[in-house]
Amino acid sequence: MDRLLDAVAALGRLSLGLCRSVGAVAVFAAVALSGLLRPPFHARNFARAFAEVAYFSLPVVGLTALFTGMALALQSYTGFARFNAEGAVANVVVLSITRELGPVIAALMIAGRIGAAFAAEIGTMRVTDQIDALSTLSTDPMRYLVTPRIAATTLALPLLVLVADILGVAGGFLIGTGKLDFTAAGYLRATVDFLQAMDVVSGLVKAAVFGFFVALMGCWCGYTSRGGAEGVGAATTQAVVSSSILILASNYVLTELFFAR
Amino acid sequence: MSAVPKLRLVGLRKAFGAKVVLDGVDLEVPRGSSMVILGGSGSGKSVTVKCVLGLIEPDGGRIEIDGRDLAALPRAERAAVLDRTGMLFQNGALFDSLPVWENVCFKLLAQKRIPRRAARDKAAEVLAQVGLGPEVCDLWPAELSGGMQKRVALARAIAAGPDLIFFDEPTTGLDPIMAAVIDGLIVDVVKRLGATAVSITHDMASARRIGDHAAMIHKGRIVWTGPAKALGNSGNPLVDQFARGEREGPITMDLRR
Structure with missing residues (x-):
């Protein structure tokens, strides 16, 4: 008992x-x-975070999307061949990439790259008294450090996902035309004909939500970190783990909202 | 000297869980004077200063600056009072992501009190007051030695012209000559600004150099106040033991053998 x-x-x-x-x-x-509703707005911090997400993350997200599209085309082909449905490869690739894989993979990469960086940077500022120093210099640390990062990541991730969508589809196209005997015109026609605006828009909305969660958890874990280098390390790990879970959980909820019948 | 002290603490209390750090701190710092707060590690010196600066919420007691109870002030007025304070952190707490000139003029830039293109010149001017040349402006904090970081942090603390400045262990980690240099700079800038200074230190030589008055905090209470010159022969056994660094006396360290 x-x-x-x-x-x-x-x-x-x-x-x-x-x-x-x-x-x-x-x-x-x-x-x-x-902090978004009234000044001061720290435009420089916003611009720095925006560039970090939208521009400097392009190579890692682009490569990931490209290889994912390539693998997806190959997997779809070998799987669908069992049902004589090889012709659906282009449709599967574009739908999977725009609705699911583009936003989720880009967000997970950003969680590892940006969420961890936010946690480490803000965490280090916390344990070295830099956040207290901001307060003594009449600057609200939340408005200076957190608000610009959340706003920038929420706005930048959809742009990044748009690029990931294009490169993911391009990866499928490369495999489809180079290895699987599709004609370029046929593959592109199948892609474009099957794609609807909602497929792309839903992915971009997901990206904005994922971006918000990544930045929020990165900033939160850093802001509340304690105990020197070990605390900052733990905050960084926590930021990546918690934002990854939130990405995958919210992805299901959003998919349910957009596509459930 | 004005009758109203620049800073007055009345019965300031703060506990972290079961650990009582401040147990009714009473202290008055006359306007235009330099007060040194002494005390062992964990005695509550830094917590006292952080309570005054609004970085830690006290559990009880009163903090008055210029006779105004901070807790009773509306938020904007409280911010305005604290806006006239400066703080030199123990480790400098310079912003790693900004060059020296932006660190020094951070507050002025954040409050748009000077245009960005004039800030670099202003930083060079303030850096000169702490004995650093204009070539330091474009360096990054990581490129500075410990003594230079302290001086840049001092420049940042005084750049906006505060009238109440706090110094947390300003000479910790510095060699004796650099410590004396920093002390001299602190005395100079405080006099030049006509400010009131509150310093926390373990360093007795530093305390005598920068302090007009001294206060000893022990077990969360102020147990002695007096002239800084009297440190070492104050007549208070706690203060004299601490000032002389003697092992035997009323202050005992809990050492596990």
Whole structure:
């Protein structure tokens, strides 16, 4: 009986802790977003974060999308050949990339690259008193550090996903025409005819949501880090893990909202 | 000297969980004077200063600057009062991602008190006051030695012309000559600004150089205040033991053997 009570108590503590954390992150997000409503706006920090996400992440996201499109075309072909449906490769590639893989893969790469960087940078500022120094210099650390990063990542990730979509489809096209005997015109026609605006738009909306989560968790984990180098390391890991989980969970919810019948 | 002290702390209390750090700190810092707060590690010196600067919320007590109770002020007025303070952090806390000139003029730029193109010249001017040349302006904090970082941090603390400046362990980690240089700079800039200074230090030589008055904090309370010159022969056994660095005395360290 005691063991059962201990287990229930542990479960209760876990649930309370989770609720507390979710509440704290929600308040943190609300404070950060309120910074968008009134000045000062730290345009330089916004521009720096935007460039970091939209421009300097292009190679890693582009390559990932390209190889994903290539692998997808190959997998679809070998799988569909069992049902004599090889002709659907282009359709599968474009739908998978624009609706799912483009946004999710780009967001996961950004979580590893940008979310981790935000956590490490802000975490280091926290443990070296730089955040306190901002306050003593009459600058709100939330508005200076967090609001611009969240705004920039939320706006930049859809642009990055648009590029990822194009390169992912291009990867499928390369394999389709170079290895699988599709004609270039036939592959492109199949791609364009099958694609609907909603497929792309839904992916871009997902990207904005994923971008928000990546930046939010990166900033939150960094801002609340404690305990020197070890704390910053833990914050960085936590940022990547939590934002990856949020990306995958919210992807399901958004897919349900957009496409469930 | 004005009757209203520049800074007055009344019964300031702060605990972290079960650990009581400030247990009713009472302190007055006269306008235009330099007060040194002494105390062992963990005695609550830094927490006191962080409470004054609004970085930590105290559990109780009153903080008055120019006779105005900070807790009773509307948010904007409180921010305006704190806007006239400066702080030199123990490790400098310079912003790694900004060059020296932007660090020095950070507050002026953030508040748009000077245009960006004039900020570099202003930074060079303030850096000269702490003995650094204009060639330092374009360096990054990581490229500076410990002494230079302290001087840049001092320049940043005074650039906006505060009238109440806090120095947290300004000479920690510096060699004795550089420590004396920093102390001299602190005395100079505080006099030039006509500011009130509050310094936290373990360094007795530094305390005597920069302080007009000294206060000793022990177990979360101020146990002695007096002239900084009296350190070492204050008549208070706690202060005298601390000032002389003696092992035997009323202050005991919990050492596990």
